[in-house]
Amino acid sequence: MSTARTTRPYGPLVIDIEGVKKLYQMGAETIHALRGVSLKIHRNEYLAIMGPSGSGKSTLMNMLGCLDTPTEGHYEFNGKNVAAMVDDELADIRNREIGFVFQTFNLLPRSDALKNVELPLIYAGVPPHERRERATQVLREVGLENRMFHKPNELSGGQRQRVAIARALVNRPSIILADEPTGNLDSQTGVEIMALFEQLYSLGNTIIVVTHEEDIAQHARRIVRLRDGLIESDKNVG
Amino acid sequence: MLTALGVIIGIVAVTLMGMAISGMDSSFESSLAMLGDDVIYVQKWPWGPVEDWWNYANRPPLQDSHAAELNRLIESAPNTLLDVAVPVRTRSGTVKHGDSSVSGVYMAGTSGDYGRIITADFREGRLFTETEAESARAVCVLGCDVADALFPSQNAVGQMVQVKGYPFQVVGVLVRQGSFLGLFSFDTQIILPIKAFEKDFGGKNRGLELRVKIKDKKQLDEAKEELIGLMRRVRGQLPGERDNFSINGAEAFKEQLDPVKKGIAIAGLFVTGLALFVGAIGIMNITFVSVKERTKEIGTRKALGAKRRTILLQFLIESIAVSLIGGLIGIILSSSLGIAIGHVFPKLPVAISPALIIISLLVSAGTGILAGFAPAWGASRLDPVVALRYE
Numbered sequence: 204m205s206t207a208r209t210t211r212p213y214g215p216l217v218i219d220i221e222g223v224k225k226l227y228q229m230g231a232e233t234i235h236a237l238r239g240v241s242l243k244i245h246r247n248e249y250l251a252i253m254g255p256s257g258s259g260k261s262t263l264m265n266m267l268g269c270l271d272t273p274t275e276g277h278y279e280f281n282g283k284n285v286a287a288m289v290d291d292e293l294a295d296i297r298n299r300e301i302g303f304v305f306q307t308f309n310l311l312p313r314s315d316a317l318k319n320v321e322l323p324l325i326y327a328g329v330p331p332h333e334r335r336e337r338a339t340q341v342l343r344e345v346g347l348e349n350r351m352f353h354k355p356n357e358l359s360g361g362q363r364q365r366v367a368i369a370r371a372l373v374n375r376p377s378i379i380l381a382d383e384p385t386g387n388l389d390s391q392t393g394v395e396i397m398a399l400f401e402q403l404y405s406l407g408n409t410i411i412v413v414t415h416e417e418d419i420a421q422h423a424r425r426i427v428r429l430r431d432g433l434i435e436s437d438k439n440v441g
Numbered sequence: 442m443l444t445a446l447g448v449i450i451g452i453v454a455v456t457l458m459g460m461a462i463s464g465m466d467s468s469f470e471s472s473l474a475m476l477g478d479d480v481i482y483v484q485k486w487p488w489g490p491v492e493d494w495w496n497y498a499n500r501p502p503l504q505d506s507h508a509a510e511l512n513r514l515i516e517s518a519p520n521t522l523l524d525v526a527v528p529v530r531t532r533s534g535t536v537k538h539g540d541s542s543v544s545g546v547y548m549a550g551t552s553g554d555y556g557r558i559i560t561a562d563f564r565e566g567r568l569f570t571e572t573e574a575e576s577a578r579a580v581c582v583l584g585c586d587v588a589d590a591l592f593p594s595q596n597a598v599g600q601m602v603q604v605k606g607y608p609f610q611v612v613g614v615l616v617r618q619g620s621f622l623g624l625f626s627f628d629t630q631i632i633l634p635i636k637a638f639e640k641d642f643g644g645k646n647r648g649l650e651l652r653v654k655i656k657d658k659k660q661l662d663e664a665k666e667e668l669i670g671l672m673r674r675v676r677g678q679l680p681g682e683r684d685n686f687s688i689n690g691a692e693a694f695k696e697q698l699d700p701v702k703k704g705i706a707i708a709g710l711f712v713t714g715l716a717l718f719v720g721a722i723g724i725m726n727i728t729f730v731s732v733k734e735r736t737k738e739i740g741t742r743k744a745l746g747a748k749r750r751t752i753l754l755q756f757l758i759e760s761i762a763v764s765l766i767g768g769l770i771g772i773i774l775s776s777s778l779g780i781a782i783g784h785v786f787p788k789l790p791v792a793i794s795p796a797l798i799i800i801s802l803l804v805s806a807g808t809g810i811l812a813g814f815a816p817a818w819g820a821s822r823l824d825p826v827v828a829l830r831y832e
Contacts, residue, residue: 265826268744270743270744270825270826270829271826290748290749291748291749294743294746294747294748294749295746295748297743297744297745297746298745298746299746303741303744303745305741305829309737309738309740309741309744309829311738311741322742322745323745323746326742326745326746326747326748326751327746370745374746
């Protein structure tokens with residue numbers, strides 16, 4: 204991979220986080236998951252977010268993925284104020300702008316690959332024939348055109364994660380947000396998945412990978428390290 | 442499937458109830474037709490309960506001469522709505538032939554005009570003639586069950602039977618008519634000339650009833666008015682005097698049937714309500730379990746852009762589906778039960794109607810919505826972050 208490694212120029216600003224704090228109430232104790240984080244992410248970046256457990260890494264990921272809103276601070280996604288949005292507006296942003304890739308794949312077990320990939324399009328209100336066309340197209344892009352009618356339990360771990368990536372891509376989102384995407388895969392399959400991310404990046408996608416593994420993070424062009432709810436370092440690599 | 446059991450039982454209860462009520466209605470209609478729904482009864486007592494019995498007890502009894510006088514008046518009235526009046530005396534007794542006997546036979550003593558008011562045909566033979574009736578000949582007509590019991594392998598006509606010990610010759614047998622509401626069979630009756638009936642079994646002092654056939658059953662009320670006027674003339678009543686007889690119609694039975702139907706409906710609705718309640722709790726429970734088991738899936742769906750109402754609908758549709766399946770099984774069960782009952786008791790007309798099916802499906806869908814709402818609502822409100830973390 205490293206031989207073909209190129210860094211593409213940044214596009215316009217997608218994510219603009221300014222002084223974000225997140226507090227959790229755990230019984231009588233207040234937990235400061237994020238203590239004031241500022242971060243700008245542009246289109247066509249390949250970014251890794253790293254940090255040990257308890258660093259606020261997951262909280263930041265939930266925030267970036269519009270699954271959660273900050274207690275304090277400012278968050279704009281493509282110029283829209285996410286901090287002020289209600290549940291259903293957040294659902295809409297997630298549906299159109301963010302493609303999630305989970306550590307545990309999170310596929311619907313009773314639906315085949317095609318149906319799984321069609322799901323975000325259903326929520327977007329895309330008509331059936333167009334859904335099928337677009338889902339077939341992205342499955343071809345991740346190399347699964349022969350596995351479209353297989354259910355998740357008939358697929359290998361790597362194939363499952365490819366279905367999940369296809370699902371993340373199908374709405375052509377502004378960012379792909381991957382949470383430990385290789386955490387449940389053997390190292391060889393992990394390498395294949397990271398190669399797929401590299402390919403997607405080179406095709407112009409914006410990728411954010413959350414991980415605690417150094418060698419996974421090294422695939423990215425920029426690494427943001429968190430510690431105790433604050434950004435410890437933010438460096439471009441390669 | 443166990444969870445749908447409550448709904449199944451509920452729907453079986455509600456459909457069986459509906460079938461019983463509509464069955465009673467149609468059975469009643471056909472029984473009414475059997476009695477003759479174009480026949481009015483003139484009697485000393487009204488049908489149905491009376492509170493001021495002392496006002497009725499002193500009425501003079503009806504006489505068979507009243508029938509002849511009524512018929513004379515009917516014939517001389519140009520635009521009469523009435524057709525013919527027939528006197529009938531009744532009691533019950535045992536009919537024998539050789540060693541066979543039938544007890545509890547409904548004995549009716551009547552005139553030769555009886556043939557004009559009965560709806561049944563003759564399987565064999567005929568009714569006694571006016572002459573036979575007038576001369577008190579010992580002849581009789583049998584209901585088919587009586588005939589079959591006494592003469593299993595031969596024609597009854599021409600044979601002799603003993604009615605309460607008196608010999609009568611059979612001149613006719615009626616076709617099978619069935620029973621009135623399954624209670625009173627028209628097939629265990631014997632019809633005798635009224636004069637012979639009075640001679641052998643007495644009853645002059647017990648009074649009789651007059652059965653009056655009307656020409657058009659659509660003009661029942663007008664015909665009753667006319668009959669009251671004629672009866673007052675026959676009885677020599679003065680203007681202002683209260684009628685000293687009662688005019689009864691078969692439709693009076695309907696009023697007596699209403700409380701029975703109401704009772705069935707209340708019991709049925711109670712069982713239905715109880716079973717559906719149990720079913721609803723069951724469905725609510727599995728929906729709660731389903732939401733719990735699929736918490737992570739809900740989180741995933743929300744991450745992919747499912748809105749609250751999408752999740753709400755997803756689980757509501759599931760609970761409605763479970764409930765509807767229960768309802769369908771219930772409908773299938775009770776209609777096959779209805780068919781089975783129809784085979785065992787052909788006299789009870791039980792049938793499931795399209796309206797009943799639609800009501801049942803609506804009730805089950807409603808149960809599904811009520812049962813599924815709380816868990817579905819909870820699912821739609823889940824925090825996606827918490828739901829995604831759930832293992």
